[in-house]
Amino acid sequence: MQIAPSILSADFGHLARAVDAVEKAGADRIHIDVMDGLFVPNLSFGPQIVSVLRQETTLPLEVHLMVQHPEEWVKTFADAGADMLLVHLEATPHIHRALSLIKQTGMEPGVVINPGTSVDAIDMVLPIVKQVLVMTVDPGFGGQEFIPEMLEKTDELATIHDRDESLDFKIEIDGGVNPGTIKLAAKHGVDIAVAGSAVYDGGNPADNLHHLQKLAAEAE
Numbered sequence: 001m002q003i004a005p006s007i008l009s010a011d012f013g014h015l016a017r018a019v020d021a022v023e024k025a026g027a028d029r030i031h032i033d034v035m036d037g038l039f040v041p042n043l044s045f046g047p048q049i050v051s052v053l054r055q056e057t058t059l060p061l062e063v064h065l066m067v068q069h070p071e072e073w074v075k076t077f078a079d080a081g082a083d084m085l086l087v088h089l090e091a092t093p094h095i096h097r098a099l100s101l102i103k104q105t106g107m108e109p110g111v112v113i114n115p116g117t118s119v120d121a122i123d124m125v126l127p128i129v130k131q132v133l134v135m136t137v138d139p140g141f142g143g144q145e146f147i148p149e150m151l152e153k154t155d156e157l158a159t160i161h162d163r164d165e166s167l168d169f170k171i172e173i174d175g176g177v178n179p180g181t182i183k184l185a186a187k188h189g190v191d192i193a194v195a196g197s198a199v200y201d202g203g204n205p206a207d208n209l210h211h212l213q214k215l216a217a218e219a220e
């Protein structure tokens, strides 16, 4: 399982340092949460932060758009240097258009579902995406409690993926991933786990990341 550190819980005054710490510690990608204060009740980063971090790291930058009408922002984040762009089904009536636009730019398209959304709802876009992100908290804030029932969805996605050779997506979870929950996730088809507070909120980010990687590997 890959771990994607989320910089939402990093020290905003030293973001480049926060990315550097996990890059040196062997992180696979960096997760950047973009929030518009409308789709979710919080504000965070914009494309400028993605551009700046693009100069600081060679790690893939995975941008999680928690914004209304994400299709309007695809070119902006491609120009900023995002490698993967993840958009919420719930944020647009045009999810197919949004994912197709992302694909056209050369970024990897990913679809995200909130805890209240079922896997059935994304059935028609699974052939386009490279990632399906299952939210394991209601989006908007770091440090929330993991919702274990969401792993029924990762199991379902793993079954769908294994049944159909033409599908080519990774299964990701986001929210409440910590040393206590990562072992459970590793048993439920999860390929990538986003971790914010468990990496950056207390202690040494490199040690925290190594601990999560070790626990995940033991559980697999």
Ligand SMILES: O=C(CO)[C@H](O)[C@H](O)COP(=O)(O)O
Residues within 6 Å of the ligand: 006, 007, 008, 009, 031, 033, 064, 137, 138, 139, 140, 141, 142, 143, 144, 174, 175, 176, 177, 194, 195, 196, 197, 198
């Ligand atoms: O999308 C998110 C919240 O909406 C996040 O990626 C968030 O950073 C996860 O934080 P934590 O690992 O502390 O739960």
